[in-house]
Amino acid sequence: MDKLSKIILISGPTASGKSNLAVKVAKKINGEIINADSMQVYKRLKILTARPSKKEQKNIKHHLYGIIDPDKKFSTGQWLKEAIKNIEDIKRRNKIPILVGGTGLYFYSLINGLVKIPKIPLKIRNKVRLIQSKEGQKNFYKKLKKLDPNIKNKFDPNDSHRSIRAYEIKLFTKISMYEWLNKTESKFKDGEFLKLYIDFKRDELVERISLRTSKMIEEGAIEEVKRFNKLKIKKENSVNKVIGIVELTHFLKNQINLVEAKELISIKTRQYAKRQATWARGRMSSWKKINPAKIGDFIKKLNKSSLKLDQLT
Numbered sequence: 001m002d003k004l005s006k007i008i009l010i011s012g013p014t015a016s017g018k019s020n021l022a023v024k025v026a027k028k029i030n031g032e033i034i035n036a037d038s039m040q041v042y043k044r045l046k047i048l049t050a051r052p053s054k055k056e057q058k059n060i061k062h063h064l065y066g067i068i069d070p071d072k073k074f075s076t077g078q079w080l081k082e083a084i085k086n087i088e089d090i091k092r093r094n095k096i097p098i099l100v101g102g103t104g105l106y107f108y109s110l111i112n113g114l115v116k117i118p119k120i121p122l123k124i125r126n127k128v129r130l131i132q133s134k135e136g137q138k139n140f141y142k143k144l145k146k147l148d149p150n151i152k153n154k155f156d157p158n159d160s161h162r163s164i165r166a167y168e169i170k171l172f173t174k175i176s177m178y179e180w181l182n183k184t185e186s187k188f189k190d191g192e193f194l195k196l197y198i199d200f201k202r203d204e205l206v207e208r209i210s211l212r213t214s215k216m217i218e219e220g221a222i223e224e225v226k227r228f229n230k231l232k233i234k235k236e237n238s239v240n241k242v243i244g245i246v247e248l249t250h251f252l253k254n255q256i257n258l259v260e261a262k263e264l265i266s267i268k269t270r271q272y273a274k275r276q277a278t279w280a281r282g283r284m285s286s287w288k289k290i291n292p293a294k295i296g297d298f299i300k301k302l303n304k305s306s307l308k309l310d311q312l313t
Contacts (some may be wrong), residue, residue, distance in 0.1 A: 005096050005304065005307045005309070006096075006192055006193060006194040006307045006308075006309060007087060007096075007097045007098075007099065007188065007192055007193050007194070008025060008031065008096060008097065008098040008099070008193075008194045008196065008307075009036075009098075009099050009100075009107055009110075009111075009193050009194065009195045009196065009287075010022050010025070010098065010099070010100040010101075010196045010197075010198070011036070011100070011101065011102060011104070011107060011195075011196070011197050011198070011280070011284065011287070012102065012197055012198030012199070012200065012276075012280075012290075013102065013198075013200060013205055013273040013276045013277055013280075014050075014102050014269055014272055014273050014276065015050075015205060015208045015209045015212045015269065015273070016198040016200050016205065016208070016292070017198060017208075017292065017295075018100050018101065018102065018198060019050070019052045019056055019100060020056065021100075021196075021198060021290070021295060022098050022100035023056050023060055024295070024299050025098055025299065025302065026060045026096075026098055027059075027060065028299055028302055028303070029096050029302060029303065029307065030095055030096065030304075031060075031090075031095055031096040031097065031098045032060065032061040032062075032063065032086075032090045032095050032096075032097060032098065033052075033060060033061070033062045033063065033098050033100055034062075034063045034064055034083055034086050034087065034090075034097055034098065034099045034100070035062070035063065035064040035065045035099075035100070035101055036079075036083070036099045036100055036101030036102075036103055036106045036107060036110075037049070037100075037101030037102055037103050037106075038074075038076075038079070038101075038103040038105075038106065038238070039239070039241065039242050040065055040066070040101065041064060041065070041066070041068045041074055041079065042068050042069075042070050042074075042239050042242075043066045043067070043068065043069055043070060044066075044070050044224070044227065044228055044231070045070070045224060045228060045239070045242050045245075046066065046224070047216050047219050047220055047221045047224045048216060048221055048224060048225070048242050048243065048244040048245065049242055050212070050216075051065055052065065063086045064082055064083065064086065067082075070228070070231060070233050070237065070239040071231065071233050071234070071237060071239075073237070073238065074238070076105050076106060076109050076114065077109075077114055079106055079109075080106070080109045080110060080114050083099065083106070083110060084110075087099075096304075096307065102276055104276065104279040104280070104284070107195075107284075108283060110186065110188070111186055111188070111190065111193065111195075112181070112184050112186050113184035113185045113187070114184060115177075115180045115181050115183065115184045116184075117169055117173065117177075117180050118172070118173060120168045120169065121172065124168055124171060124172045125168055127171075128164055128167050128168040128171065129164060131143070131167075132160060132163070132164055132167075137157075137158060137160050137163065138157075140160075140163060140164075140167075141157045141163055143167075144163055144166060144167050144170075147167060147170050147171065148166060148167070148170040148176045148177070150176040150177075150178045150179065151166050151176065151178065153282075154178060154282070155278075155279075155282075156275055156278055159275070165177065191309060192309060194288070194307060195284070195286065196287065196288050196290050197280060197284055197287040197288065197289055197290065198290050198292060198295075199289040199290060199291060199292070200292055204292075205270075205273055206270060209266055209270055209273065210266050212269075213262050213266045213269065214262065216244065217262060221244060221248060222248055222251070222252070225244065225245055225248040225249060225252065226252065228245065229249060229252075243265060243268045243269050243272060244265050247261045247265045247268070248261055248265075
């Protein structure tokens with residue numbers, strides 16, 4: 001097994017060109033690509049999740065894309081298990097693993113390990129959700145800060161999902177979610193990773209998001225949503241978080257026109273990109289920032305010798 005080369009991690013906001021960079025890197029250093037995006041693991045929604053194209057996948061092995069049926073659950077723990085398995089297999093074949101995606105929690109679990117928090121009883125979970133529903137997110141977050149001061153500035157106060165999770169963990173275990181996180185241990189050492197983050201300026205990213213939304217429509221996103229809706233997936237399933245499903249469904253029901261649908265998709269995508277940037281500022285400050293305009297120069301300089309574990313990056 002090739003234990004001497006680093007594992008490459010590539011992240012960045014949505015529409016920043018992560019997949020394209022990963023392919024260029026893979027071609028240069030004989031690598032294989034592993035998906036680190038929580039929506040691209042699902043089958044069916046290839047266009048809306050911006051899964052790598054056939055052209056991008058040509059001659060480069062891609063792993064963990066479109067592997068889960070939309071009606072199935074897929075946790076961070078499951079992803080981590082599969083990712084480690086693929087990393088070890090790729091290294092065994094003397095190739096370099098390249099993990100690419102926009103799901104910060106996936107990268108966090110790989111670098112730091114996954115927390116083994118006790119299962120929260122359904123009674124507690126329902127109680128917390130009822131509190132959040134009655135209070136509204138703003139007041140609920142204030143209550144959470146009183147219950148668990150450790151969560152302050154750790155995530156976006158508008159993130160209801162993480163707020164609820166933090167609340168129920170503290171309520172049931174009496175231990176902060178972030179104390180639990182500090183107890184984790186990774187299978188890998190931090191020095192084994194070359195961590196790259198595509199750093200786009202906000203105004204440039206807004207333009208790219210708008211162009212990508214239009215391209216998705218041109219490539220058949222509307223038909224994709226038609227087929228998806230026929231599956232009658234339960235609303236609570238994670239796959240329904242894919243941006244574009246709701247907006248294009250409203251268009252198909254003649255509730256909004258196509259221009260409005262495209263604008264709503266772009267707005268929601270920009271909001272998602274902002275959340276990703278917030279995560280990156282808090283959790284990816286040590287990652288090497290890649291200027292999109294200088295990707296060509298970066299690829300030229302990249303070679304296998306620069307990926308040796310005993311060399312600085």
